[in-house]
């Protein structure tokens with residue numbers, strides 16, 4: 001039943017699916033792979049020397065190099081203007097590209113137009129499978145590397161990944177170029193196996209086949225494309241074996257399976273296979289990563305001058321002047337909608353100010369990408385949890401350590417001991433961050449499975465992993481009981497004793513009064529009062545605008 005052709009088509013289907021996997025893993029949906037494959041196939045077929053003259057293997061190797069170069073170059077050129085597009089918009093743009101390629105190739109004389117192009121058949125099942133193993137190996141080694149984790153983090157929460165110091169644009173582009181190279185590889189292998197290639201081999205249906213293979217197989221594990229391709233290729237064989245020739249059965253069943261997988265098994269068939277979880281390395285003494293030199297106690301860490309942020313007609317932040325000093329714990333309080341979150345989004349570079357200047361650790365924040373602000377030593381948690389839900393607690397913290405760890409992917413490919421050493425150090429560092437917030441035992445739990453209080457603590461551990469100078473905590477005690485809030489208060493005090501500067505936004509006023517050296521009160525986007533806890537709590541305007549009002553609300557979270 002399984003012929004040589006079937007074996008080759010399973011391998012080719014899986015390689016093509018890997019080109020979708022390459023971007024799905026970073027949360028991107030691209031349909032341009034058929035276009036990359038087509039460009040690569042026709043260019044390689046036209047340029048590769050005659051195998052009768054130079055031998056089959058050298059000819060195939062030359063074709064592969066040409067195809068992968070063409071595929072990745074096309075992806076780079078298409079990626080540069082489209083990488084800012086998200087989800088369905090990227091799918092539409094890339095689909096448009098693939099369709100344009102098909103029409104251009106159809107109308108060229110050198111490609112043979114609709115008649116297609118004759119290509120020598122030099123691909124053997126053995127070579128097809130060796131190449132598949134190499135491609136699978138690449139993605140297998142990539143997944144647990146710093147780069148692989150960053151891609152998954154982007155898929156899980158792009159904004160949080162940026163705040164953790166991941167250069168999202170560069171990572172998305174490199175995933176896209178990888179997809180182009182792998183699609184180009186597929187195009188070449190296809191061309192040098194089927195004898196006659198035509199533009200229709202790389203049409204919309206081919207792209208959808210590749211996507212279905214990747215989605216059905218699953219994008220969470222590298223074997224997914226193989227499972228998907230095995231299913232897609234073997235189904236017609238099983239049909240033939242059973243004597244059912246109807247051509248509609250395969251597309252119908254794969255459509256049905258796609259539906260079932262999306263509804264019941266979002267991780268694809270591969271998610272049925274248990275995944276080996278990273279285990280924390282026990283910390284041997286203090287972490288050797290990071291060790292950032294913080295400014296001298298009392299030095300200015302951040303300066304905001306006349307900062308305003310408008311959303312349409314809403315003045316979320318209005319003319320704020322503020323300085324943060326090294327080693328300070330500064331509290332930021334105010335009624336709901338006062339502009340607290342907007343202010344920290346401004347300080348971390350997530351939103352640009354409408355006017356005014358913000359300088360943090362020497363960086364002009366309004367003009368600097370978020371990941372560079374993070375690299376300068378700014379880290380934060382989010383008011384509404386922005387954990388990477390499908391990653392474990394340990395993996396979340398490892399992404400937090402992105403800026404203080406070294407890239408390992410290329411060294412992992414060659415099993416270099418230095419990569420293993422770097423990984424051990426990163427794991428120990430992550431374990432010590434988890435231990436610092438009291439989550440030492442929870443490292444291998446999925447972030448989304450943690451209790452609410454533990455999720456808040458995990459966000460702090462992830463933020464700490466970048467070894468920040470300025471740590472911004474946005475309502476870290478929300479949902480915590482008094483005991484947990486007290487422990488959090490102690491943690492904040494101990495972090496400040498280590499030299500960190502902390503900006504704490506919190507509605508638990510009792511905790512803010514106990515923990516902070518200085519407090520800023522915002523109201524309607526403006527600074528209503530600044531001072532020590534005693535000064536602020538005795539300020540009549542503050543009591544009127546915030547403290548009193550909250551008491552009337554009956555809120556019991558003032559401590």
Ligand SMILES: Nc1ncnc2c1ncn2[C@@H]1O[C@H](COP(=O)(O)OP(=O)(O)OP(=O)(O)O)[C@@H](O)[C@H]1O
Pocket residue numbers: 311314315316334335336337338339340341342343383
């Ligand atoms: N992206 C946005 N688009 C439009 N308006 C916004 C946006 N972000 C914030 N705002 C508005 O800006 C004002 C300040 O909001 P912000 O979330 O900063 O307040 P906050 O003090 O953090 O409130 P809370 O305590 O409820 O979190 C609100 O009126 C809010 O509706």
